[in-house]
Amino acid sequence: MLATSPAFKQNAAHAMADGGLQKALARTRPTFPARRASAVANLPEFEQLREIGKQIKNHTLQNLDFYLEIFAGNVERAGGQVHWCSTADDARAAVLGICQRVGAKTVTKGKSMISEELGINKHLEAHDIVPVETDLGEYILQLRDEPPSHIIAPAFHLNREDWEASFRQSHTDLPADRVFVERRDILTEARTRLRQKFLAADVGITGANFLIAETGTSVIVTNEGNGDLTQTLPHVHIVLASIEKMVPTLEDTVSLLRLLARSATGQDFSVYTTFSTGPKRAADLDGPAEYHVILLDNGRSAMVGTEFQDMLRCIRCAACMNHCPVYGTVGGHAYGWVYPGPMGAVLTPSLIGVDQAGQLPNASTFCGKCESVCPMKIPLPNMMRHWREKEFERHLSPQGMRRGLSVWGWFARRPGVYRFATRMAMWGLGALGRKRGKFTSLPLAGGWTEGRDLPAPEGDTFFARYAREQRAGRA
Numbered sequence: 001m002l003a004t005s006p007a008f009k010q011n012a013a014h015a016m017a018d019g020g021l022q023k024a025l026a027r028t029r030p031t032f033p034a035r036r037a038s039a040v041a042n043l044p045e046f047e048q049l050r051e052i053g054k055q056i057k058n059h060t061l062q063n064l065d066f067y068l069e070i071f072a073g074n075v076e077r078a079g080g081q082v083h084w085c086s087t088a089d090d091a092r093a094a095v096l097g098i099c100q101r102v103g104a105k106t107v108t109k110g111k112s113m114i115s116e117e118l119g120i121n122k123h124l125e126a127h128d129i130v131p132v133e134t135d136l137g138e139y140i141l142q143l144r145d146e147p148p149s150h151i152i153a154p155a156f157h158l159n160r161e162d163w164e165a166s167f168r169q170s171h172t173d174l175p176a177d178r179v180f181v182e183r184r185d186i187l188t189e190a191r192t193r194l195r196q197k198f199l200a201a202d203v204g205i206t207g208a209n210f211l212i213a214e215t216g217t218s219v220i221v222t223n224e225g226n227g228d229l230t231q232t233l234p235h236v237h238i239v240l241a242s243i244e245k246m247v248p249t250l251e252d253t254v255s256l257l258r259l260l261a262r263s264a265t266g267q268d269f270s271v272y273t274t275f276s277t278g279p280k281r282a283a284d285l286d287g288p289a290e291y292h293v294i295l296l297d298n299g300r301s302a303m304v305g306t307e308f309q310d311m312l313r314c315i316r317c318a319a320c321m322n323h324c325p326v327y328g329t330v331g332g333h334a335y336g337w338v339y340p341g342p343m344g345a346v347l348t349p350s351l352i353g354v355d356q357a358g359q360l361p362n363a364s365t366f367c368g369k370c371e372s373v374c375p376m377k378i379p380l381p382n383m384m385r386h387w388r389e390k391e392f393e394r395h396l397s398p399q400g401m402r403r404g405l406s407v408w409g410w411f412a413r414r415p416g417v418y419r420f421a422t423r424m425a426m427w428g429l430g431a432l433g434r435k436r437g438k439f440t441s442l443p444l445a446g447g448w449t450e451g452r453d454l455p456a457p458e459g460d461t462f463f464a465r466y467a468r469e470q471r472a473g474r475a
């Protein structure tokens with residue numbers, strides 16, 4: 001997938017001027033946080049569970065090579081095959097190789113962010129294989145030739161009228177009087193079209209929410225049931241998963257599942273939680289004849305042992321982006337690659353380079369909400385700070401910003417001068433803005449005053465106030 005992350009600022013400006021997107025965001029923004037809050041309130045041990053989840057993933061990451069080997073051995077014992085892929089190229093070649101060997105013409109696909117990372121649809125199309133998205137949101141995006149804008153609700157950026165317009169444009173046999181008012185109308189249309197595709201598919205591709213080492217099992221959670229049809233009906237099932245999806249045991253997986261659904265959609269459990277171990281056995285009524293797991297590294301092992309290792313605990317619940325004021329304003333496409341929001345602001349520079357994605361960790365107010373809702377207690381703001389440091393050290397940040405930070409650094413190292421200068425600035429700005437109480441334009445603050453007024457400062461500096469409170473014994 002071609003990254004437009006270097007153009008984040010332009011993407012964001014475009015997103016804020018997009019009336020349709022703003023309407024969709026305003027409608028969907030409050031939904032997930034409200035549901036999560038209610039689910040968490042109903043589970044008194046939620047905080048305890050967060051700590052357990054964190055420890056499970058930390059332990060797994062510390063012993064990742066061990067668990068990967070155990071997993072691969074168990075997949076093979078169950079009759080499946082593991083394909084170790086260091087890069088996206090390796091993974092694309094492995095998927096294509098399997099599809100071509102079985103003469104696949106049509107491939108059905110469940111939702112998988114790894115498949116977005118690989119750009120697998122375009123790759124299959126380039127080799128005359130037709131991929132069909134079966135997740136409802138992914139299906140409409142395929143019709144529109146758009147990437148997902150959210151990791152669990154791919155069509156988060158669309159309004160009902162966008163769905164109808166896309167159906168009418170692609171399904172040219174639709175009667176003119178067919179209505180699309182309720183969600184059910186949309187579902188019925190997609191279901192009718194997809195049913196034939198499920199039956200015609202030669203290969204089914206799914207992602208994996210978890211890979212269980214002790215059993216060699218892949219786990220998917222969905223609310224539509226499309227994942228089950230994708231992986232059980234075709235002759236071949238291919239699982240696309242990155243290495244950090246590993247979990248040691250079934251019991252650990254259940255703990256993480258309890259966190260995932262509550263943090264993601266506010267459900268106690270997703271509607272479908274499906275465990276797949278190897279191909280169909282003699283006594284099974286259905287299932288694929290071949291079961292393959294594409295195990296993708298693509299930069300993740302390089303994160304182990306660094307200040308970004310904690311990011312590999314992520315279980316892709318999307319709570320961080322659902323609560324992020326920046327994501328809620330610009331939507332997911334502005335981030336310019338597969339993973340948006342706070343988790344993307346940390347993961348994307350790790351996977352495609354800070355030179356490509358350095359603007360993303362800067363797109364944060366550091367309000368800390370993402371970390372406070374993350375079920376895996378990932379210190380997202382702290383890691384964004386680390387990326388900002390790296391961007392600065394590598395001279396990737398803009399000249400104006402570097403000069404500004406150097407000036408600020410000079411003052412910050414001289415506290416007496418800093419306090420005097422801020423006092424003078426407060427006094428000067430206060431006097432200049434006293435009449436109107438605000439500035440509508442100000443040198444060096446154009447980025448702020450372009451979209452809003454800057455209130456004229458009143459009273460003392462923070463340091464002066466703090467010292468006064470301390471003297472009075474109130475701080």
Ligand code: SF4
Nearest residue numbers: 314315317318320374
């Ligand atoms: S970083 Fe945390 S909150 Fe965000 S998707 Fe990952 S697990 Fe969920």
